[in-house]
Amino acid sequence: MPSKPSSGFKLDLPARPRRLRRNASVRALVEETVLRPADFIAPLFVIDGKGAPEPIASMPGVARFNVADLVRECRALWKLGVPAVALFPKIDARLKDPSGSIALDEDALVLRAVRAVKKALPGLVVMTDIALDPYTSHGHDGLLSDDGREVLNDATVEVLAKMAVLHARAGVDFVAPSDMMDGRIAAIRKALDAEGFDQTAIMAYSSKFASAYYGPFRDAVGSAKAAGTSLLDKRTYQLNPANRREAIAEAIIDEGEGADILMVKPAGPYLDIIRDVREVTRKPLAAYQVSGEYAQLHAAAKLGWLDLERTSMESVLAIKRAGADMILTYFAKTLAVRLKA
Template structure:
């Protein structure tokens, strides 16, 4: 026995003493069912292209995409989010390929709903995969900015096409004013009232998107992965503005709200969680994924422990679901 003992009423370390006690006192859990795997789709039959800036991630042809989604469903991951990487030959200033009824992502949706019906499919609504300038909407050359209302019209058309293909959730990521309400109205008017909307509500003009733009091909279109989107994405310093955007999307009929990126904006996730009862998503973006991998490759961080801690922090902040390139790896660990 020690010669000196503090006279303490509470000793919080008692509940940390063993693994069993720590389990009983655990406040936050993260299961495969909380995760969404983002996937990149390309043309081809057996194609699979590694993404250099995102170790372990690939651009997949539709047959490979089906194989991957079957594996994800077997691991208990309930949903995937699709992003098309298109050949530059089909891109244009007005992104007209986005409304082609047989465009790549719509063919991918149809194939997945036929071959892997148990997994929910989410598709992004934005024009950056389709435009030569790499922006998320229709570019107004005179104003040197995106044209809000004409872009919203195209997004609504994209949503209806995705719903007709069988998508479960459409996810407008463009940050145009009024797009959630317009998309909801277009879906309902076309008998797609069951199609849900996951709104990128608080999407910040972040420097963490670089690897994603490489994977999508919008960086190559624009000539830089540092494309300036500050006229439509949120100022990283603005908390109140983010809450305003979230409230507007909820009023306009969003079914799920999202904060993006996740890790640098845990405070925003927590505030949104306290403001709404809607399901809340957070997107652990490509730069968050890449920096953990890069540090681990240098031997500076433990990849698995940092991966798990980063995901748990997002969940603890209040996210019901997390879009993460680590989703499959984490689900594999659980098995």
């Protein structure tokens, strides 16, 4: 049995790091990474009609809003200090076709939502997704070849540039291309500038991986089973999760093509990529804490395995510590409430 240390025992230590952890005030004084509501972008889902919000089963606490309720949700976020929202539409399946033609409708759902939100809250930053997957009957982010085996790059980019102009015309502050087609940032920048929208900014999904963490989001926008499968294979355009250097190269390309903000998606499983990109650019860097990251914390908390309040805060803190300037997260509202308390 070990003997008790004598009361006079003293280590000769010039450095005692615990001095800086001895009480809450000292810990606050030396805290290196600080979260604020202003760090968050809230992803929001919008549906047509006037019905009540539709809860998304795989994303507890998240719902699809009609336009009027969407505006109310944006007001609540604005009051909490959340400065930005990213809008994603769920399109009626009857309006979808292989080319996603409804994406170029000047009265498309997301454009009506943008106009309503900007009218009610001119100061709120509104971002919109520029990709075809919510609109195509097959669920891919682009146009398909005649045999359906290939997602066409250049033809898709042509449509995305037109789509970006429509969104700028509706009043968005940022268009956010999430498709991962080659050359789309340059094409969108050129199209926006040609139409006089030189102040409309681009947040590029620069390092977007072909991740298994997107499942609940695809349920939310109705693209998960569009092609008769629960998992669309997007590996010909989204990044290989095994590739680190490729992710950095994509970010550098997007910066060179005129992106105003770069993004890494997903966030939590790719903290190393966030840090890598942070070190090669001076551009603002966003990271997307995706639906699967959100859902897994809720699922573990429901089973009593994790403390949801603490793990949600810690997960987002880790993303910011890795180097993200802003974070798209479904925890935006709940975290903002706690940070303002």
